[in-house]
Amino acid sequence: QKEVEQNSGPLSVPEGAIASLNCTYSDRGSQSFFWYRQYSGKSPELIMSIYSNGDKEDGRFTAQLNKASQYVSLLIRDSQPSDSATYLCAVNNDMRFGAGTRLTVKP
Amino acid sequence: DTEVTQTPKHLVMGMTNKKSLKCEQHMGHRAMYWYKQKAKKPPELMFVYSYEKLSINESVPSRFSPECPNSSLLNLHLHALQPEDSALYLCASSHTGSPSRAARNTGELFFGEGSRLTVL
Numbered sequence: 397q398k399e400v401e402q403n404s405g406p407l408s409v410p411e412g413a414i415a416s417l418n419c420t421y422s423d424r425g426s427q428s429f430f431w432y433r434q435y436s437g438k439s440p441e442l443i444m445s446i447y448s449n450g451d452k453e454d455g456r457f458t459a460q461l462n463k464a465s466q467y468v469s470l471l472i473r474d475s476q477p478s479d480s481a482t483y484l485c486a487v488n489n490d491m492r493f494g495a496g497t498r499l500t501v502k503p
Numbered sequence: 504d505t506e507v508t509q510t511p512k513h514l515v516m517g518m519t520n521k522k523s524l525k526c527e528q529h530m531g532h533r534a535m536y537w538y539k540q541k542a543k544k545p546p547e548l549m550f551v552y553s554y555e556k557l558s559i560n561e562s563v564p565s566r567f568s569p570e571c572p573n574s575s576l577l578n579l580h581l582h583a584l585q586p587e588d589s590a591l592y593l594c595a596s597s598h599t600g601s602p603s604r605a606a607r608n609t610g611e612l613f614f615g616e617g618s619r620l621t622v623l
Contacts, residue, residue, distance in 0.1 A: 428610075430611055430612075432612075438616070439593055439614035439615060439616055439617050440546065440593075440612070440614050441614070442611045442612065442613075445611055482545075484545055484546075486612070491536065491548065491551075491595075491597070491612055492548050493545040493546055493548075494545065495544075495545055496544075496545045
């Protein structure tokens with residue numbers, strides 16, 4: 397079983413819609429969870445981190461963590477074409493990434 | 504501007520060459536990483552250094568040799584590479600936990616812009 401799994405997509409949403417990205421992990425002892433965004437040809441950049449169960453909001457982004465079910469999700473509200481990128485989920489310890497979800501927001 | 508600097512940005516080498524990729528950060532981070540990324544794939548962890556000691560080697564072939572001369576610098580020495588080693592090589596750094604958990608990290612990664620390697 398892979399340590400970090402993501403729905404690899406691709407995911408396409410219309411502009412203004414909510415994009416929902418999901419990630420599951422296998423290590424129950426994981427403490428820190430991160431969402432990175434990677435534009436084509438660029439390096440990944442952190443957009444959200446979450447450490448406790450529940451929701452964490454930052455602007456149009458909301459990270460949701462459920463440790464009992466071992467999943468973490470990222471919601472992007474009012475999606476914009478500039479949100480089109482690959483979103484990578486990372487879980488602490490050894491900082492390995494999931495496969496990434498390619499998101500396209502269509503105008 | 505990224506605070507993790509990688510050089511060179513592009514490198515073309517033959518299979519018999521010896522070259523090095525360099526990475527530098529001045530954020531006081533004590534963990535540094537090398538990742539390899541192929542097109543349309545996520546970054547693949549290669550090596551982790553924590554407090555200048557190699558803590559993780561993901562069974563990387565010996566033709567890749569990492570070096571951490573000090574807490575700010577990380578090198579990746581390349582020798583006798585194969586064409587399939589062509590990829591984007593990403594360096595990253597992060598804060599670490601306590602020294603007793605040197606192999607673990609709970610902080611975000613800061614990435615450099617990468618070195619695009621082509622092996623002919």
